[in-house]
Amino acid sequence: MSRSPAISSLPALSRRAVLKTAGAGVALAAAGFPSRLLAADPIKVAAIYTVPVEQQWVSRIHKAANAAKERGDIEYVYSENTSNNDYERVMREYCEAGHKLIVGEVFGVEEAARTVAKDYPEVAFLMGSSFKPDAAVANFSVFDNYIQDASYLSGIIAGAMTKSKNIGMVGGYPIPEVNRLMNAFMAGVKESAPDTKFQVAFIGSWFDPPKAKETAFAQIDGGADLLYAERFGVSDAAKERKVLAVGNVIDTQKDYPETVVASALWHFEPTLDNAIGAVKAGSFKADDYGVFSFMKAGGCSLAPLGTFEGKVPAEVMAKVAEKEKAIKDGSFMVEINDAEPKSS
CATH class of the missing domain: 3.40.50.2300 (Response regulator)
Incomplete structure (x- = not known):
């Protein structure tokens, strides 16, 4: 693999701190490329x-x-x-x-x-x-990364696996690409456990595992027995405190075989x-x-359950399979909700 030298190690600005863009509301179609x-x-x-x-x-x-x-x-x-x-x-x-x-x-x-x-x-x-x-x-x-479909399915599993009905969620910034995944996950959770409460926090960084870990610790202390790991560091906290986690974008089940019960993958x-x-x-x-x-x-999927295969109730996985089929054939659409999720 080839790379050019890293230009700077300065932290990236919040994606919400965008400059004003010209023509943001213009229709998608445009003149053809030369x-x-x-x-x-x-x-x-x-x-x-x-x-x-x-x-x-x-x-x-x-x-x-x-x-x-x-x-x-x-x-x-x-x-x-x-x-x-x-x-x-x-x-x-x-x-x-x-x-x-x-x-x-x-x-x-x-x-x-x-x-x-x-x-x-x-x-x-x-x-x-x-x-x-x-x-x-x-x-x-x-x-x-519009992977709200897979996030929703991972939420159905999470709702079945939480015992305290208290889930912690740690994100980078409350911007559309993060919000829509969190909201879809929360909607999925409520399919299995409608009375679940959520602790939602954003760390103000795209890559700060120690801060994400400390935020997750606070949510566990607040009663969460399952964590939504939108950022690196959250699954480490879950592993250390022996609670479950649900992954986002990548599959980390092999790294956390007793912790990560499901993940929404982006392709x-x-x-x-x-x-x-x-x-x-x-x-x-x-x-x-x-x-x-x-x-x-084909842009997203639910990761294999790995070591949690057979530990998630069969009726829950049947529901996941039913919803996945409906998503793929277009008979069911997961809501795209870009609003900032709130603790409840």
């Missing part, structure tokens, strides 16, 4: 991350990019720990180096990132964003592969790739 972008195999792809590649969210993008590289579809380089102050400069450097697709996360640098895209109309940009695409920036597409491959195909076909345009994270698109 046909002269038709690329030969493999195409040069660069990714820019504000956190280490080990971080949950970024690790899924990194995994998908490496899979595409191994297939021979792309050449792949990346920068990690890039501060928001350096983000625009790194974007421009990759563009100047001839990369045809830039992938990243611009939650804190929306305006600057879209300005770069305007300056390099023959480069495709696929960026994690809380905003929508802008028809005026035809080469800038957005995505987010970035459908998102990235569709973008790569569009670049190769010369058809890349401003669009919202968020739909490729839905379960029916």
Whole structure:
């Protein structure tokens, strides 16, 4: 795997502290990408991350990019720990180096990132964003991890496994991409245990395991016997205090075999592969790739239960299977609720 030097180790700004973006409410469809972008195999792809590649969210993008590289579809380089102050400069450097697709996360640098895209109309940009695409920036597409389907299913399991009917939830920031997963999880919990209470907290960081762990300890002291681990560090607290945890985005069951009972997984491959195909076909345009994270698109799933196989009541797993089938065939839709979840 190839990487460019980390530009800065400064912590990333809150994704909620975004700059004003132009045309945030413009419709998804946009003018087609220039046909002269038709690329030969493999195409040069660069990714820019504000956190280490080990971080949950970024690790899924990194995994998908490496899979595409191994297939021979792309050449792949990346920068990690890039501060928001350096983000625009790194974007421009990759563009100047001839990369045809830039992938990243611009939650804190929306305006600057879209300005770069305007300056390099023959480069495709696929960026994690809380905003929508802008028809005026035809080469800038957005995505987010819409894995509310899998989060909902993990909640059904969690509701059946909590005995105290008190669940702790630790998130990074109360922004849409986090809120929608927490809300879906809570809705799933109430399918199994409608009288469950929730302790909700945000640590103000995307990567601070010690702070997440201490916050989780406080929730356990407050009566929680199961934790929703949106951040690294929460499952460590659960393991130490011998309570259960539900994972998010990645599967950590092997690392916490007696702790993590279920996880909602994000699969970035459908998102990235569709973008790569569009670049190769010369058809890349401003669009919202968020739909490729839905379960029916193969963008998310419920992780195998591993050591908890057989420990979750059979009737609960039957309900999970029923709901999963309905989600995939479109007869049931998990609500996308981006409002900040509250303790209850």
